[in-house]
Amino acid sequence: MKKSLLTLFALMLALSLALAGCSSGGDSSKGGDDDKVDPNNVMIYGRGGDSVALDPAVVTDGESFIVTEQIYEPLVNYGKDNTDIVAGLAKKWDISEDGLTYTFELEEGVKFHDGEKFNADAVVKNFDRWAQSKDGEKFAYYGSMFGGFEGDEGHVIKDVKADGENKVVITLNKPQAPFLKNVAMSPFAIASPKSLDGDKLSKEPVGTGPFKFKSWKPNDTIVLEKNADYWVNDMPKLDGVTFKVIKDNSSRLNALTKGEIDLMDALNPSDMKKVSDNGKLQLFERPSMNVGYLGFNVEKAPFDKKEVRQAISHLIDKQAIIDNFYEGTAEPAKNPMPPSIAGYNDEIQDREYDEAKAKELLAKAGMEKGFEMDLWAMPVARPYMPNGQKVAEAIQAKLAKVNIKANIVTFEWGTYLEKVQKGEAPMFMLGWTGDNGDADNFLYTLLDKDTIDSNNYSRYANEDVHKLLVEAQTTADEAKREELYKQAQVIIHEDAPWVPLVHSKPQLAGASKIKGFVPHPTGSQSFADVSFE
């Protein structure tokens, strides 16, 4: 007995030694670059959730994009704090008169992290990979931004050709007004052609960006280190960026206060004062490009009646919600898109809080006795709504005044989205952050009849709106497009498939030593010019 115990002990000891050997071996193999890295010059970014994958083309979530944005670059970029198009890997571009041919002139001397040369062939290979996808599901965002895949009827891109070493010509089947803005989106960044051949891309990304991928511990940390050969002079200024997952908003703030992390997203609005009172911390406000809303499933009674939807719009006191649950850091919304985006219709008169009017509308719909239904509220903090449950509770109290009994229900986040998408929720809280700063990415993506079963959770289908939105997509004249979007908003306002609630200004907090960090409206930005003072 004693002997066997001893053997067991010895075995365990041997095993632990072997394991220790493994881990130290792993470290030393990467140790070669370490001597250049100054740990004090590495920024640690705290966030609520982990990335899904590090191949931007296969994901749509912000937590993936914020990492891939450091590793990869698209052909063209957004401005530092807006969505105007500026040069990226393409230093110049030329658009033909008919809007069908885009010629991109590429930066020269750019190298991927694996030493491959960045050139026209690499760009073509990336575009071909997305368009010729045999697995349409995989590149869903490409499909929805460029009208499908190669061979599909609506596919916008006809072909992508290399013209010499540093020129790429993209020919379109039909003009697409937001084409450049779409190309600049995080999912359409260029990966090393060599890395595309394997299937490791999702876990070991190789791009041209300011930071190189080093390691990923799922649900814990992603470590990136400086790309010393970055093609932009004097960038990046940091020696590395580490993304660390700390789920709870308050714990994340604690970690920041203690100096364990340098920057954090999703600050509780109620903690803003704590940050501004702390001399060692600073607040960052992300420009608002989102909308939080209360949606109705227009196929389900009684929300199939326009009057009922309008009546509920009259029962929501948006300013009070903003004061209470956003600490005043949001704007009341009256349209399904934020005012910062071209085509916003400011002439629309929002429905004022008015109980009498609501009762009158309900009576008109024959619902003056009230009714009972489920009000769905998301379980997690979102940038557009830090606490959906509480906003739902405030709405519930107001609905009770006209005898509408709302039962608040919720599900785990993934299930919630899936069920809402399938149209199971009669009335639900949700929101959207724009990915490319175009009205199309709000109105068409969220309220066109084509996007029912995708992002049109209200299942709102209006033929006139559809015509306007499709026409706006294929019109190149910006003034004309804005006019079309304004008209669409008038119809949508009248039909009220949503009650647009707020355009929030998501808050971030960081150590006061951080310089040069500008939060981008899309939710992800490169840290190339961020530095510590």
Next chain:
Amino acid sequence: MSELTRSTPPVVPQPQHMPVEPVEDKVISPWKDAWRSFKKNKIALVGLSIVSVFIVIAIFADLIAPYGISEGELRDKHIAPSAEHWFGTDEFGRDILSRIIHGARVSLWVGFFSVAGSVIVGSLLGIVAGYYGRWIDGIISRIFDILLAFPSILLAIAVVSVLGPSLKNALIAIAIINIPTFGRLLRSRVLSVKEEEYITAARAIGMSDFRILIHHILPNSLAPIIVQGTLAIATAIIEAAALGFLGMGAQPPTPEWGKMLADSKDFIIQAPWTVLFPGLAIMLTVLGFNLMGDGLRDALDPRMKS
């Protein structure tokens, strides 16, 4: 019960000429006896009065509460305690005092009915297991062991996850996790009682099992159930608050104390009253039931008597 009342001797008229002296061998009912010793226990009386106050508050909540549970305007957020709002207002501008008063109803309701549920089911199973023994006992006791093997709050969370979050389901979950406590208590009680001579006697005169269980064994096992039940109400109230805190119990706008705590935990510095008063309410009721339970144990347990 009937057995106990029957044990009260018929009142024998005392001869008038006898001097009025306490008769030492006068038999008094064990319940009266228990009440006497309970009365002597000051701490137990404090417990009883706390519990009584909360029961009265719960019954007359609609009359006592100055405001409705969801009455209030958002702009009246976080008003500090004042003459108008004794306990201040919460994030929704609702009066916390009124919500606590209505919350008493919710908590006591969950406490009483979940314990009633576990007492009924648990006692039945325990009695059957203890009286019949053998394989029946084996099966029932193993079920109790399995239930007890789970940390109770985890089991409750699992039950609520299956049934869906609501106050009713939280009540069911709490009832389920308390079943083995009462089952085991009754089983051990039955095991000792059934060997008593009066049971043998009852069996000898041909009394049916059912009658023996109902008329002899159950009444003789009541005292420990009452003690355990009172203490279990306290635990049940805490468990309901815990489930409410985790969002798995009462749904908004029900003013459940645990839920009120969870909703206000972010404002513990900014508006401490939003957390303080629901917390105090939970603490006081639980304390009340615990003190009362301890007092009852002292009063009812023959071994505790001097």
